Structure formats: C-alpha cells, structure tokens
Amino acid sequence: MELNERMKTILTAVVHRYITTAEPVSSGIIAQKYNLNLSTATIRHEMYLLEKNDYLWQPHTSSGRIPTDRGYRFYVDNLMVKNYLKEKEKREIIQIYKKSKEFEETMKITSQLLSNLTNNIGVVLAPVIYNNIVKNIQFVSVGNNRILTVIVTDTGLVCQKIISVSGEINTDRLSYLSNFINSKLAEKDINITNLNNILMDELDKIISFQEKFNYIHNFLEECFDIEYSENKVYLDGRINIMKHPEFKEIDKLNYILSLIEEENILANTIRRYLGFRKTKITIGKESKLKEMQNCSLVTSEYSIKGKPVGAIGILGPTRMDYPRMVSIAEYISDKLSEILSEF
C-alpha cells in the first residue's frame, strides 16, 4: 500500500513526538501539537491504517501509537530532513580535536565526542590495514630474543608487533633482512594481505644460494600475520544506554549488554558494512544479530587520503533522533578523515 501525503505527515509527527517523549503518541496530541487542521477522529482513522500496514503499533488497545522498525525505516528513507549541525557545535568539535596530536588519542576523543553529542554509545573502528600498500618495514631488537616489527603503510598507518624468536638474532642479519624487504617493496606495490606470500617466494630464491637460516622463515611468518589481528574498537558512553527510559529495568537491557561487554560483536558488525556506502542506518530487527534487535546503529565511513579505511558508529535505542545522528556521524567522520590524512 502506498502512503498518501496525509499519512506521511502523520507518521512523521508520530516519529518526531515519540523520539522526544518516549511515550505512545495519541491522536489528540497530534491534533494539538502539529496543526494539521484535522479532528482527532480523522487522525485516529489514519493511524489505524498505518497500524494495519505495520508502520505503527500499540502497546495495548486504547493506548497511543509507537513507530515499528518498518515505520522508522520509511521515515529514514523518505521523510526525514537532514538536520545540519549548528556552526557553534562544529566549532566546539574542531576545538576538541585540536587537543590531540596522537593517533590513539584521536580515536578515543572521537568515540567520546560521538557519545557526548548523541547521548548514545559512540563506536570507532580503528583503520583496517588489510590491502594497504606497504611502504616500509623495520626491525628493532628489544632484547630477550624479541624483535619489534614496524610496518608503515602508504596511508601513513604504523602497525607494530613484538615477536619472540628462538635464539639470538644478529643485528647485521636483521638489517640485511630489512634492507632486502624494503628493496622488494620499492619494486612493486605489495599490500599487507599478500605481503607474506610474496616475500616467502622471494626469500626462497635467495635462500638457496645464501646461507640458510630457517628461523628467519618462521620469523617472517609470525611478523606478517598482522592481517589476522583483530581490529581495535573504541567504545564510549556505555552507561548512556541505561539512561533511556526504554531500558529502565535491567532485564530489558538483556541482549544489549553483550554489545557493551564484547567489543568484537560491534566491531565485526561495523566492519561488514565497510566499503558500500558512506552512511548506513540499521534499525532494530533489520540486523540479524539478536544482540541488536532493540537498537539502531548509524555508521559512517572515514578515510585516509581518500581511501576508506574505517568507520565510526552511534548505537542507541531504535527511538533515536535519526536526522541528528546522521549529521553528527557524517560530520565527525569527515573531520576524522581530515585529521588522519594530515598525520
């Protein structure tokens, strides 16, 4: 069924009202607060139709209406108007970012900004390094048979990993190895995902006529499984979720709590959205994850030097101010892209 203009207006009114009050919205309130010049009876009839088509529902007969996931979806896709941030807010965000010169801190600040601005949970997925072009590799001996491997990618990201090797590794061999690898890197574009394979092939060639040190083999293998390391996630504002009236009682938090506890669930969800669209909204049961059935998630990608590498997200109840969430997510991801590109 196609919604007519009046139904769209009423659906919009219900969504807006419910977002601000968290109370079921009655026909009377709509008539009173949103001047549609319609009687409550007429509005009631339209609401009845909206309910029949699964855009609204009632907690019980004789109560007002609440938008369904489908109602929110229709609102988000067809009705909502972008709500740009005020200049003052933008300036404040820029001000806060100025404090930080370091990568880690920038990530932390971003998640804090997200949660503070939205009163929801702020999520930042650290840049994924798969497929980044490797520019340079260096090895630093840090004692006790441990080597710190430092990989610098074309986007300027620095990945570090300490690995233990069996037996003392000679500093000369180490620099020989890094020189060798860096010369190979200079020859062609090698990304982290295939770094290991390509280097192993090359190494096999020279090993036949060079001295044979097996452990370098193992060493390299350990170094370059970085791609399998889990992406770091920055979470902030966990307690915000508990301030929302829909979660007054702890039992109602049930599933959401695992999102708060296990950062990986959120990280994986967001990672899966990467590379499709700048901004993505997932509403309630649209997510297959049972942990997210009562929540909505707004994610927005950020990039380094034009290359999308990660995403930020806002997690809250389905009853969230979508226009504002989207504007905040997009503004912050743009700022973050700028800052990371400058690093």
Added chain:
Amino acid sequence: MELNERMKTILTAVVHRYITTAEPVSSGIIAQKYNLNLSTATIRHEMYLLEKNDYLWQPHTSSGRIPTDRGYRFYVDNLMVKNYLKEKEKREIIQIYKKSKEFEETMKITSQLLSNLTNNIGVVLAPVIYNNIVKNIQFVSVGNNRILTVIVTDTGLVCQKIISVSGEINTDRLSYLSNFINSKLAEKDINITNLNNILMDELDKIISFQEKFNYIHNFLEECFDIEYSENKVYLDGRINIMKHPEFKEIDKLNYILSLIEEENILANTIRRYLGFRKTKITIGKESKLKEMQNCSLVTSEYSIKGKPVGAIGILGPTRMDYPRMVSIAEYISDKLSEILSEF
C-alpha cells in the same frame, strides 16, 4: 567493645549466609543452619549487641540482619579462613594462560580470568614504568616527519611512542642521537622518571661545541614525557555487576556506573595502593571515592623479576566471597608475575 567468641561465630554465620543468599539473615536461620545449640532468642540478643556496635544493621525493624562495612572488615581481618583454589581450577588457569604468548593478550586474558572466576569485574593495571631502569632507546623513522621512539627497560618492558617533529630529521642524526643516548645509559642507571633531566644536561654539554639543532631538544622532551602517560587498564565483566541482586534496579547502580565507564578512576585507585602490601581489601565506604561506596575492591600486586610493577583487582558488591576473592587474586597475580618475568 571486644567481641566474645559466640559473637564472632554469629557474625561469621551472618556474613557467610548473607554472601550466599543476599537476603537479610534472621536469628531463626542461624539457629537452624549453623548448629550453635542456642535458641533464636539468644541469637537475637547477640545480634542486637552486634547491631549496637555497628557490625550488623537491619533494613527495617522486624527484618533480619546484614553485615555493615565494619562487620565485613572485622570478618576479613579476624574471622575469615583462606580458601585455597582447587587443583583443578589452578590447572585450568594455567591452561588458559598457555594460549597467550603476547603481552597485550596476557593482560586481556588476565582480566577475563578474574571476571569469569569471580562473577565480578576483573581489573588489570598494566605495568607502571616509572622508575624502571632504561636499558636501551631506539628511534625509527616512520615517515611524514614522525619518529617512533622505543624504550626498553631492565624489566623487559617496551614503551613505544610516535612523535611528530617539525621538519625532516636526518637518519644519520637520529642514529647519532640514539648511540649517544645509549652510551650514556650504559654508563649509569637511569630510570624513566629522571631520564629527561639527565639527558638534557648531557646534551647541553655537547651542544655547546657540536652543531646546534634546537629541534632535537624539543624532540627529546616530547619523547621522554612517557612517565606522564596514563596507565592502561584492562577491564572485563562489566555486566557481571548488574547480575547481582543488590543492583536489580538501574538507579541502584548510580555511582558504580562511572567506574565502569571511566577506567581511569579505577586505575588511579589501584595505582595508589601499589607498593605497600601484596593484597589489599577495600570495603565500601572505606574508600573515600563516592563511586566505590557500594563496592569492595580486592587488589593484589604482581611483579616482574621480583620487582612489583602493577596490580590486578576484583571489583564487586561489598557482599562478596572475600576468602575466595583473595585466593583468586593472589593466585592470578602470582601466575601473571611468572609469565611476565619469562617474556
């Protein structure tokens, strides 16, 4: 007032009973479950005295008794019997630790173990590096005018920090600098806390007759404020706290939530306990922190090569099984010490 033996027995019984049921303990239950061969009236009288001396309290007249913070304190100091872990549990812990070969992961596993074994919040304070002797410093150029500084301490800890310098820094100068610093380090014991001052003094001497590069000054200053960097904290089991009946309603969580949200509060609290005693128990209002008034915290130090460097902690409601918490904290901190010393 000195407690007589019978009062101690009754206090112990009340604590034990309350820890397991979370319900106020009545005189009837004590008479029935703990065979003291006393009538309820007698027990009631003793409980009345215990209440008058602030070891017990009643939520309302005509309800059973609950231990006060003071009651728990007396129990912990004078009545409780250490409850060693079962061999099976010990084996399981060792098994789980075997999975991890990396520092970061070891820390994470430790906090998970703590929370899983105790059903409370597990906290691990990463090793503090202040006053550690500096063994070696290296600089790695990671492009875009950024230098990765790697400091290795005598306990084998590796601190890394990326700093930005103004203008390109010559690789030769960088290695000259690191050679210079490392030669100074070899001459005498220099710890991280005074590293900056000593090096600045030394640098001033040579700078007078060496070429003058101001920016190295600034560069060094930035490098060596590591001591002011905040200690990392690993938290796990945040949602455990919500499973306890005393926190059934969200409002009752009030203060504790800030502990869950702001890791620094906990980190600072634990850090302040460092260096005094292996294990420390803080019960409810004994902590000056308002955030901890409804909680207890059991902390236990761990060390690397005999040198105490950090602590682990268990955070839960004051109604916790103290003997078990202490055994777990001590066992885990010992294991962690072993593992970190081997790295």
Added chain:
DNA sequence: AATTAGCACTCTCATAGGGAGAGTGCTAAA
C-alpha cells in the same frame, strides 16, 4: 546469671477492588 519460651508488635509483600484518566473504535450525523 544466662538462657529460653511465649507473645505482641512491626514491617513487607502479594492480592484485590475501585475510581480516575487517557485514548481508542465505532456509528451516525454533518
């Protein structure tokens, strides 16, 4: 002098009933 039985008293908790209020669905009139 210490302990205990007995009992009145207090407080919680669960249940039910009743009335006010909000909001709906339906119908007939405009």
Added chain:
DNA sequence: TTTAGCACTCTCCCTATGAGAGTGCTAATT
C-alpha cells in the same frame, strides 16, 4: 469525507486486607 459523540478498554494509582516473617520484650526456667 470528515467529525461529534459516546461506550468501551486498559493503565495507573490508591487503598484495604491478610498472611508471613522476624523482631523486641518479659517472665519463666535452668
């Protein structure tokens, strides 16, 4: 097509009530 009018439904809050748990106190017992 819209609306006024009204009966109906459901929630919420208040009150009353009674059972049950547990205490404090007193007088009797050991």
